[in-house]
Amino acid sequence: MADRNWLITFVDLPSHLILEVLTSGRLSAVDLLSLELTSKVFGGSHGFYSLKFKSLADYAASQLCSAHPVYVGMGLTTQKELFANCEGNWKRLLSFLQSVEQSSDMVETSQGKMQIATGKYHTLLINNSKVYSCGVSLSGVLAHGPETTQCVAFTPIEFPFPAQVAQVSATQNHSAFVLQSGEVLTCGDNSSHCCGHLDTSRPIFRPKLVEALKGTPCKQVAAGLHFTVFLSREGRVYTCGSNTHGQLGHGDTADSPVPKVVEFFKSIGPVVQVAAGPSYVLAVTEDGSVYSFGSGSNFCLGHGEQQDGLQPRVIQAFKRKDIHILRVSAGDEHAVALDSNGRVYTWGKGYCGALGHGDENDKITPQLLVNLKNSLAVQVCARKRKTFVLVEGGLLYGFGWMGFGSLGFPDRGVSDKVLRPRVLECLKPHRVSQVSTGLYHTIVVTQRGRIFGFGDNERAQLGHDSLRGCLEPTEIFLHCGRSRSRLC
Template sequence: MADRFRSASIEDLPSHLIFEILIRGRLSAVDLVCLELSSKLFGGSHGLYPHKFRSLVDFAAFQLCASHSIYAGMSWKVQKELFDRCNENWKRVLRFLQSVEHSSDMVETSAGNQMQITTGRYHTLLISNSSVYSCGSSLCGVLGHGPETTQCGALTRINFPYAANVVQVSATQNHAAFILQSGEVFTCGDNSSYCCGHRDTSRPIFRPRRVEALKGVPCKQVAAGLNFTVFLTRQGHVYTCGSNTHGQLGHGDTVDRPTPRSIASIEEVGSVVQIAAGPSYVLAVTGNGEVYSFGSGSNFCLGHGEQHNEFQPRVVQTFKRKGIHVVRVSAGDEHAVALDSSGFVYTWGKGYCGALGHGDEIDKTIPELLSSLKSQLAIQVCARKRKTFVLVDNGSVYGFGWMGFGSLGLTYDKVMKPRILDSLRGHHVSQISTGLYHTVVVTQQGRIFGFGDNERAQLGLDKLRGCLQPTEIFIQQMEDEADLVSQSA
């Protein structure tokens, strides 16, 4: 009887079952590499796959790539270009796809935690294990801590009306928006322009409130503009509300919308997979890699070669004409950045202080390839006021543009071409976000570092006015719990 329950190692399992485990589990590219190095079982041939694959793990990596949403939307030609860029290594292709997904969504840390960081003008919001924490200036209730809070000196948990698992957050100058695992949307802050999606504009919303107009419309991403908000549904539809002075709501007019309304014209071109909001304009990426823009055309941010406002989504022809498959975009105050499916970076807009990274301060009216980073495989792009960051697949960060009170992480007043942030070399960065004068990163280990101005405690470092070097930031509740443990020991 005892033999029936004897312990067995994974080597005892049939090869086809092991393969199913590899492709059905939540394994990362790093996990697959570790498995391949740890046992001949994973590195050997078992007659389960074509000879062009190097190992069982290699074939599993290919299968995981094929089922990934980003890869599935690419044409065969684009898939081949990415494969070649990754030295024909399926594990590296998978790492690229997963890194792009995590850097713009939730970071899967080595400790098993899920995190996302976002920076507003004078504040920071962090998701950690489905809870949201905020710090900095609570102008108009943007921190979500109630009317009695004017400033929060450390990352402190936001209380929702009921237990809420938050999966995405976006913040701008005066308001913030949150997406729950259920697809529900909550907002807080100044609603005088209807940007929070509620009809009541009599006073700020000091604590997160559910957007009732989106009840029954589950969302997966939100992007907060200056006085408006953009919502992306799980079906790939785009809703907008708030101020519409420049046509940034995308409905073909300049009429403000008090509650979220779907943009009908963009539904005709396919499912949208990512959105980004600048001060008064919007960028939207579709599943087939096209980029649409609408709103204020100032500073050439729409990428159409002119500064006319666009009242409805218009495709950026540069990418479409050249067959460039864009996977992510970032909308800065005066310029924009895009990342394509081969890890190349494109910039356009106002070139002041070298924010476009081309070695000069010349404005670019349409997207232009950042040639100095062609040797790097970029996984995230991040633009804000006159500065840009590019995160590459080895965890290094490049910055260029205006120093802005140390928020660039470099000691130069202007950085005209991408320069690696030496101060972060010891850390594998997984996500970066930058505000007006401060920047925050999350590492693969789940550590948080910030640099730049801290005049309003936007770095969550209550005793510092600012820091030129990355300084670790801790979550208030976790610190309190650690103190209780030490006192009881």
């Protein structure tokens, strides 16, 4: 009788079966590199693939890149340029694609999936589909009910029904949540209809389902000052709230009490990401174009003028040079974009060095950030007179106005200016995965799932129960509804 207790290890499988596992989409570039370094099965040549690939792991990385939605949206020339910029390393290219995709969504950490979003005086945190909030509850932005005015520590939010949260957005007066099901809930001050509900008689103190979007699964929401932008899974854009400057994109200045589709994009193609400033919007389409609409003040629309745009208009500075943009961030007075080669562009008001060009001059159209042109950036984040750029490997650069220490440089004063990109040395060993900055505070998530905050904590927006402000990044702990702090 045959022995039924044969032990067959993974490495004993045929190469084509191993490849099926490696290209399942569940592995990261780091996983593939680890396999390549620890086993000759993944690092050696098996004749299963072209000689241009040095290993099975390398070939698997190339297959994952070819199927990645960000990579698929690029033209052949753009793909070749990115491959060259990654020094012909498929695993590095895959790492770039995965990092960019996660930067405006949840990031994979060793502690699970996480996302951070900072409002004016509060912060939202997703930790494995559960949402926490801290700070001051202006008009219900913390989503803990009318009896809660402040949370000094990250406190779990209760939803009206079992909910797995996939993405959050926060601003001054309201918060928004996208569920894995595609449903959207909002809370906060709805007097401008920014929460998408018809009842404006009182603030919404707990997450409430946006009924007008039932049957329209969403993948992202971006909260502006008195309006909200919703992005459906099909790439359609919906907006609601105040429309004083045309920030709803409907070609007029009429407010919208419930989410209404922006008709313009129906003929353009699917939108892959949206960003909302105080009263303007940036939208990235699948072909890498950037469209802007709303308030033209401070040149934030990127057209070289300060006229309001009542409907979306493509930013020609990118279009003319065939620059494929992957992600954008809309600050209070300036904007930032990340292209397919990991390069960064800034435009708008240059006060305090927020644009990173070594001066305080305004840039009326997008300009390449020369100081970082040799780095492979994976996330950009702009807010009030400051900018952060996260590059490959987890290094975080900051520049602009220190604003209560919210740039994270302990050797600079609370109102100093940093005119060029500078690495946050204290966070260097921790390898940052995501950053979000509010009015005067900033919070980052690291690859190991650790959370660090710095800047103003007067309203407990950093989730510390004792500190009023932090010039240096300080660790935040989620521990049974209470928080502790420790300097890094």
